[in-house]
Amino acid sequence: MSVIVIAVATDSGVPIFSRKRGNCDNVQFSTIASLHGINMFSKCHNLTIMKTQVDNGSILWKEYCKSVTLIGIVTGGLECDLELLLLYVHNLMVFCIGKKELENLKNIDQIKRELRQCYPILDYLLEAVDPNCVSQTCMFLDLIQSMLCPQAQQLQQVLDSYSERVTGRWPCLSIHGHIVATGTDFYELDSVEAKLLMLLAASQDGAPLRETPIYLPQMSPNVAFRAVTCKLLADVYVLVICGATPPLSEIDEIVLQCWENSAHIIKEAKLVYPRNFPLSITFEPCxxxxxxxxxxxxxxxxxxxxxxxxxxxxxxxxxxxxxxxxxxxxxxxxxxxxxxxxxxxxxxxxxxxxxxxxxxxxxxxxxxxxxxxxxxxxxxxxxxxxxxxxxxxxxxxxxxxxxxxxxxxx
The missing domain is CATH 3.30.450 (Beta-Lactamase)
Known part of the structure; x- marks a missing residue:
């Protein structure tokens, strides 16, 4: 099984990035040029090439913002999710650098550098179409992986209090990459935005406190927000969207004030993993x-x-x-x-x-x-x-x- 996603500038054909997963070689520049050339040839004849079948797989072309063409290649995986994967990759690019920047593509080298920050999230998305991957975070592209634990309601109350203290919005708490509790306003977000925020929290790689500029593809594609992620315990992260204030040093103090007394509740919630269901819910051995x-x-x-x-x-x-x-x-x-x-x-x-x-x-x-x-x-x-x-x-x-x-x- 292998899956490859390639992004190229539509007009110039310059590769922006190429990411792969599975048993496949790196895509050569000549191959990328040929794949893009097929798409451009069809456009010159007022045709749109959507998809083509290859041995044990398929290739899909999708153009976004009239500036970026995404090419997806999958062999032996969940081919039916390839179009959904490209849609998420496009939204991820907007999430990281903004729609206006993506539409203009004035400095491709700079955009390449800026998009490197999205690679960990992109790798999570590729896992969702890999049947050989036991993904803790992204089993399905269009669903947010969660845990059901008895402590969720208590944690939501603490989460709302924390969000209010930092004048933030749309907070969420994740354990082992699974959403456990969300703020009462979390579902104002589009489902794609909510998914990308959850993956952002999962990709923090152990940093105790980090801020990341992000754009919300549907709600605010051109104005950046500040996503603040804090590590509470091992594999436990809380994320909230803030404005320019308060500074990280002040947020660090607020985190201690809000969450210190809830550490035992979080530890109890962690015990639900990997079953992910309360012990009161029983299942037959079959x-x-x-x-x-x-x-x-x-x-x-x-x-x-x-x-x-x-x-x-x-x-x-x-x-x-x-x-x-x-x-x-x-x-x-x-x-x-x-x-x-x-x-x-x-x-x-x-x-x-x-x-x-x-x-x-x-x-x-x-x-x-x-x-x-x-x-x-x-x-x-x-x-x-x-x-x-x-x-x-x-x-x-x-x-x-x-x-x-x-x-x-x-």
Whole structure:
């Protein structure tokens, strides 16, 4: 499996960056020039080349801001997510340098240097289309990975207080790259912006306190904000968007005042990982993996560590992730058309469509079942011996338990 994303200046064809993941060689300049030449040749003839198939994969071209062409190449991965990947890469470029800078491209060498800061986040995005990757942070491009812990409501109250003290907005708290609590105003953000902020917090690489200028691709593509990320404990980060004040030295003091008395709550919340569900929610041994999605908030909770006596222990964790992720991306996603991310103003309403409420696959080695009830969807991986009628019953019970549990707080 391999995935490559290349950015080139549309008019000049000068490469801006090339990032890859998987078993592939670095892309030569001559290859980049040829790929861009194909796109330019079609434009000269008033044609738009969208996609082409290659051996065991495909190549996709997308132009953004009339200045940058993104080329995506994937072999052996989740090809159906390639267009979504390029959309996220474009938004990430705006997130880092702003839309106006991206449209003008006056100094490409400077833009190349400025975009290096986005490489860690870009690598997270590439993980989402790699079936061989056990990603803690970005299993799905269009969903925010989360944990459900009993302490979430208490942590949200502390988070709102901290945000108010630093005169910030849209705060979030992550543990092991999973969102645990968000500020009450967090969902004012577009889902792409929320996803990129979460990945920014995950990519801080251990820095105790850091500020990063960022642009919000939908809300503020041309005016920068200041994202302040603070490491509270190992693998625990809090992020908030601030103005020019207060300075980092003052924020450091506020962090201590707000969070010092909550350290024991955070440590209790950390114990929920990697199960990612409260212990009060139980799962049958025949369940090998589970994905729960909160559709309006575009948050997901995934776990493969459900019980100590699971059937099918010989199935690797990597394989469980791969087959469950493939089931969601290729089939179960159709149960929630609201998750589709439209470009620009293309936000066509899905209410008139006939949307299924459940789906399942069967094979010699597994059974998969997806069920949607109201705003929650469950995708569950079962042992192959479980009858279909039992599969449906168990999935319904899981959704019912999660929707009524007092220890679940999104």
């Amino acid at each position: 369940i090998l993996g589970i994905l729960i999605i909160n559709i309006p908030k575009k948050r997901c909770v995934f776990s493969r560590h459900l019980a100590g006596n699971q059937k099918g222990k010989n199935i690797s964790s990597l394989h469980r992730i791969d087959v469950l992720r493939t089931f969601f991306v290729t089939t179960a996603r159709d149960l929630a058309p609201e998750l589709q991310i439209k470009e620009g103003d293309d936000k066509e309403c899905c209410s008139s469509q006939c949307v299924p409420s459940e789906a399942y696959w069967c094979s010699e080695y597994h059974k998969w079942h997806a069920r949607r009830i109201a705003d929650l969807m469950a995708c569950v991986l079962y042992a192959p011996t479980v009858p279909i009628h039992t599969v449906r019953l168990l999935t319904n019970q899981i959704l019912q338990e999660i929707s009524t549990s007092k220890e679940v707080f999104w």
